[in-house]
Amino acid sequence: MPTPIDPVALTADLVRCPSVTPVEGGALRLLERVLAEAGFTCVRVDRGGIANLFARWGDKGAVRTFGFNGHTDVVPLGDEAAWSMPPFGGRISDGYLYGRGATDMKSGVAAFVAAAVDFVTDTPPDGAVILTITGDEEGDALHGTTALLDWMAEEGEAMSVCLVGEPTCPDVMGEAIKIGRRGSLNAYFTVTGVQGHAAYPHRARNPLPAMARLMDRLSSHVLDEGTDHFDPSTLAVVTIDTGNPATNVIPEKARATVNVRFNDAHSSQAIVDWMGEVAGEVAEQFDVDIAIKVKVSGESFLTPPGPLSDLVSAAVAAETGVTPVLSTSGGTSDARFVRAHCPVVEFGLVGRTMHQIDERVEVAQIGQLKAVYGRILRDYFA
Secondary structure, eight states, X not given: OOOOOOHHHHHHHHHTSOOBTTOOTTHHXXXXXXXXXXXXXXXXXOBTTBOEEEEEESOTTOSSEEEEEEEOOBOOXXXXXXXXXXXXXXXXXXXXXXXXXXXXXIXXXXXXXXXXXXHHHXXXXXXXXXXXXXXXXXXOOSSSHHHHHHHHHHHTOOOSEEEEOOOOBSSSTTSEEEOEEOEEEEEEEEXXXXXXXXXXXXGSBOHHHHHHHHHXXXXXXXXXXXXXXXXXXXXXXXXXXXXXXXXXXXXXXXXXXXXXXXXXXXXXXXXXXXXXXXXXXXXXXHTOEXXXXXXXXXXXXXXXXXXXXXXXXXXXXXXXXOOOEEEOOSXXXXXXXXXXXXXXXXXXXXXXXXXXXXXXXXXXXXXHHHXXXXXXXXXXXX
């Protein structure tokens, strides 16, 4: 009988790979070796300078295929001198494994790789197990999971359901499963007036009062009161700037950016249309020009409670003793891409230190997570 894969050791090995997005750093090459040795068919699906890995155990086109999705790229270190442990050391101290990506989400990848390898080795299923692992989740996310899904569509590869291994628990292991995510967009506003002397404001058209009015109208508007599965949508003004160092000059331009996190009561286009209407009214009122550029990170989505969330909830409760809530809180994840391919939910460990200095994961949670993923596979193929 082969020795089970230690997810803690695998997490440490992955943390030692300096895979700051979009650098691969050796992480996917390590996983490819582990999975290929276990009999998985592995294909690198690199695109746009981004490294991605597809791995399948079982027959292509199997009727039942369980998928896992995750990423090995990590955010930058910040002030490296402020770390108490080497950020790419993978060291363990006082029950915690330290390093960039330890929480988000190399431990999750290590846990589902270890669970999948042990499962297909011990009890080969009547079906297939697919792993899609990207190096472009923390970056622009243009050539990561989307590249994998595009390639899968071209090759006739498909997942019946998918679990994304992102951290989902705020404080206690097992307390939350993500069944959806809010949509997210950034809107960039430029108000253009006429530059002039501050002592003669009637000869200028000041863009700043117009920008102040626009930002106030947008931020004070109540988008909604929340929906059945989502909290209320939010709009945050994150910057206003003129770049004007002079006190006697009315500037020509003012710029501002807002971030909108929206629930399933809206589409991104509906929000963009509304912002455009408000901007048009303010532009007319102040006799200025207002231009808007928008970047949509993802639409809101929901996997309705049902067989997949029930399967994951039961496994989480059995292995952790905690009954998870079904949540849609937090930011975006690659589940926003997977949801167009198949039903998707997310479950992972406690994410309290992700992206922080001294990012770390409780060692015991990594083993728990592997156990949860292993039970999910056994129950799915039972």
